[in-house]
Amino acid sequence: MTQNPSNEARRQLLEEAKTIAVVGLSNKPDRTSYMVSAAMQSNGYKIIPVNPMIAGETVLGEKAVASLLEIDGPVDIVNVFRRSEDVLPVAEETLKMKQKPKAFWMQQGIANEEAAKLAGDEGIAVIQDMCIKVDHALLRVGK
Numbered sequence: 001m002t003q004n005p006s007n008e009a010r011r012q013l014l015e016e017a018k019t020i021a022v023v024g025l026s027n028k029p030d031r032t033s034y035m036v037s038a039a040m041q042s043n044g045y046k047i048i049p050v051n052p053m054i055a056g057e058t059v060l061g062e063k064a065v066a067s068l069l070e071i072d073g074p075v076d077i078v079n080v081f082r083r084s085e086d087v088l089p090v091a092e093e094t095l096k097m098k099q100k101p102k103a104f105w106m107q108q109g110i111a112n113e114e115a116a117k118l119a120g121d122e123g124i125a126v127i128q129d130m131c132i133k134v135d136h137a138l139l140r141v142g143k
Contacts, residue, residue, distance in 0.1 A: 002116040004127050011139040013103055013125060017076035018046060020132075021068055021101070023090050024081035025049040027059045033081040034059070036107070036133040040079075043136060048075065068093045077103045079132055084112050091115035095122055105132055 005013070020040055025033045025047070041047045041060055048071055049059040055066035065071060068078065068090075078094050078101045080087055087106060094104055095118065104119040104126050106112065111128040120126045127135075 002113060002120060002126055002128065004130060005125050007139055009125070010127065010135055011141055013077070014132075014136055014139065014141040017102065019048065019073065019075050020045050020077045020079050021048040021050050021071060021075045022079045022081065023050045023068065025051055025059060025064070026081075027051075027054045027057055027064070032107075036081075036131065037079075039133045040136065043142070068097050071097065074099045075101045077101055077105050077132070079105045079107065080110060081107050082110065084110050087112035087115040088118070091118045094119060094124070100124060103127060105130070107131055108134070 022037050025037055028034060037047045038060055047060055047062055049062055049064035050068055051064055052066040054064045057064050080090055104124050106128045108129055108131040116126045116128055
């Protein structure tokens with residue numbers, strides 16, 4: 001399995017990042033994707049909800065888009081809340097974005113070696129099977 005970046009590299013990534021596109025963000029407050037995104041937003045990150053089922057709706061005060069390709073500005077991290085077997089198309093879409101993100105982050109319980117290799121080969125940092133919110137707290141980002 002592809003090696004995740006070191007604690008120091010992930011801390012630096014989280015300290016430098018400003019915008020996180022969350023693929024699979026739910027509009028339901030009881031869902032993990034919503035809770036994690038709300039926590040990251042409360043830590044100062046701009047969240048862009050990416051979910052075709054709720055495109056046009058407002059989630060966490062931000063307008064949801066159907067696809068990563070609809071995002072105009074720069075995205076530092078693409079954070080993925082999809083089943084492992086559904087991640088490859090997300091990685092492929094990530095590579096077609098106007099500006100490549102610094103990181104492709106698969107949440108805890110999500111890993112896809114093919115997607116990891118695809119993004120990694122393009123110079124994008126790949127994190128698999130780790131919760132961005134937990135990592136942010138454990139690495140004491142901004143402290």
